[in-house]
Amino acid sequence: MKGNPIYEKVEIVAASSEGKSLARIDNVVVFVNNAVPGDVVDVKIMRKHRRFLEGTAIHFHTLSKDRVEPVCAHFGTCGGCKWQSLNYATQLKYKQQQVHDALVRIGKLEVPEFQPIMGPTEVYNYRNRLDFGFSDKKWLTIEEIQSGVQIDDRSGLGFHISGAFDKVLDLKECHLQGEFSESVRKFVREYTRKKNYPYFNIRDQHGLMRSLIIRTSSTGETMVIVQFFDDNKEQIEDVMRAIHSEFPNITSLLYIINQKGNDTYFDLPVHVYAGRDHMFEAMEGLKFRIGPKSFYQTNSAQAYELYKVTREFAGLTGNEVVYDLYTGTGTIAQFVSSKAKKVIGVELVPSAIADAKENAGLNGIANCSFFASDMKDIFNASFMNEHGKPDVIITDPPRAGMHEDVCTAIRDSGAKRIVYVSCNPASQARDLAILSPHYTITKVQPVDMFPQTHHVENVVQLDVRL
Ligand code: SAH
Numbered sequence: 001m002k003g004n005p006i007y008e009k010v011e012i013v014a015a016s017s018e019g020k021s022l023a024r025i026d027n028v029v030v031f032v033n034n035a036v037p038g039d040v041v042d043v044k045i046m047r048k049h050r051r052f053l054e055g056t057a058i059h060f061h062t063l064s065k066d067r068v069e070p071v072c073a074h075f076g077t078c079g080g081c082k083w084q085s086l087n088y089a090t091q092l093k094y095k096q097q098q099v100h101d102a103l104v105r106i107g108k109l110e111v112p113e114f115q116p117i118m119g120p121t122e123v124y125n126y127r128n129r130l131d132f133g134f135s136d137k138k139w140l141t142i143e144e145i146q147s148g149v150q151i152d153d154r155s156g157l158g159f160h161i162s163g164a165f166d167k168v169l170d171l172k173e174c175h176l177q178g179e180f181s182e183s184v185r186k187f188v189r190e191y192t193r194k195k196n197y198p199y200f201n202i203r204d205q206h207g208l209m210r211s212l213i214i215r216t217s218s219t220g221e222t223m224v225i226v227q228f229f230d231d232n233k234e235q236i237e238d239v240m241r242a243i244h245s246e247f248p249n250i251t252s253l254l255y256i257i258n259q260k261g262n263d264t265y266f267d268l269p270v271h272v273y274a275g276r277d278h279m280f281e282a283m284e285g286l287k288f289r290i291g292p293k294s295f296y297q298t299n300s301a302q303a304y305e306l307y308k309v310t311r312e313f314a315g316l317t318g319n320e321v322v323y324d325l326y327t328g329t330g331t332i333a334q335f336v337s338s339k340a341k342k343v344i345g346v347e348l349v350p351s352a353i354a355d356a357k358e359n360a361g362l363n364g365i366a367n368c369s370f371f372a373s374d375m376k377d378i379f380n381a382s383f384m385n386e387h388g389k390p391d392v393i394i395t396d397p398p399r400a401g402m403h404e405d406v407c408t409a410i411r412d413s414g415a416k417r418i419v420y421v422s423c424n425p426a427s428q429a430r431d432l433a434i435l436s437p438h439y440t441i442t443k444v445q446p447v448d449m450f451p452q453t454h455h456v457e458n459v460v461q462l463d464v465r466l
Contacts, residue, residue, distance in 0.1 A: 015094035019082030038064025081452035107429030123451035221279035223252040320391035330356025376403040401427025407434035
């Protein structure tokens with residue numbers, strides 16, 4: 001195959017992972033960008049791999065009946081909402097399919113029954129957190145390049161473009177977080193441009209404005225964190241004063257001076273400009289204190305649904321010793337604690353464990369204990385002997401799934417039930433295969449936490465084989 005051949009009138013037959021679609025040409029699988037199942041398109045092949053091809057739809061002959069007009073002006077350029085051009089019912093269908101494929105078709109696991117995926121009531125403006133980056137080299141859209149107009153001001157505030165780490169898409173709108181977030185971002189953008197404050201240049205590491213983080217909570221509280229690169233006290237004060245006077249109701253207005261090579265700020269002091277250094281999230285009578293460095297599930301409403309499924313799958317009666325692995329800030333542990341004898345939460349990040357302990361104290365929960373460690377170094381037979389033989393293990397690892405040693409420790413734990421919450425059905429299927437000699441899958445419940453994206457959360461219940 002030479003160059004970039006074009007195949008005509010190819011039918012897109014399925015949705016695939018990472019928001020791409022799938023077609024077959026002469027029995028070879030092709031992952032196609034820019035198309036949805038049901039489209040008939042001309043595909044330009046961009047890359048050839050040993051077992052599959054990658055291409056882009058360049059001409060449309062038939063548009064899928066499942067298409068809808070994307071809501072956002074940035075659809076196609078922004079990597080955030082790749083499925084906005086599919087109606088929501090179809091998005092759900094493909095998410096369910098993705099879980100089924102990962103577990104049954106690829107993973108060859110035995111699954112008695114898939115419960116229908118749970119969609120949320122809000123399919124837009126569902127996020128409680130967005131992180132925007134400033135850049136003095138905004139991404140130029142195809143329209144801007146084709147217009148031939150010279151663009152002198154290349155400053156932008158928005159999302160990083162995947163594959164171009166130094167560029168951001170300058171956002172006019174985003175439909176993921178709601179009106180408050182939109183107005184804060186627009187104001188900060190306009191104000192700092194008016195003042196000509198330099199935006200960050202990540203390659204050469206200079207500029208004042210580095211990032212803007214906006215967090216909202218179901219209690220109505222708001223947190224705005226501005227990261228600066230230059231330690232220019234006068235300009236920092238000016239930006240913060242402007243935000244404060246425009247939005248006096250922000251409950252936590254914070255800033256950070258970050259002169260490191262990367263945007264993470266776990267190791268940096270956070271300055272309170274106005275209000276408190278934390279806000280609260282509430283769930284079923286529990287309160288969670290959220291500091292600027294704390295993790296919290298980014299879709300609060302669906303997190304509640306996810307946790308309810310998890311608790312129901314755990315089937316607790318009040319007498320069980322429960323382990324909550326990858327506990328984060330201990331939210332699942334606390335959520336199930338009233339139905340358990342005791343809960344042991346384990347998590348890598350020490351500050352998250354500090355939050356977990358503090359929140360449990362705040363909620364008057366006495367039967368949870370929390371440990372900070374890499375899971376593979378701590379979760380073994382002697383740890384379980386020390387803290388109590390598990391009756392139920394809940395596990396909620398990151399996208400990469402669990403370390404093999406953790407899987408075998410769970411497999412050999414003797415727990416009568418496992419509940420595996422995952423944001424990546426592919427790594428989940430791999431881990432479930434390791435558990436399968438001792439555990440059988442009894443229920444599967446996919447949950448949609450992130451409408452308009454291809455991401456899917458999946459909860460699996462397993463019972464010990466007798
Ligand atoms: N259950 C939590 C968080 C799940 S996110 C909630 O619902 O909020 C996955 C968590 O796994 C993150 O908090 C991450 O810090 C943690 N983690 C990642 N790698 C880990 C490891 N090797 N050992 C222990 N925890 C890890």
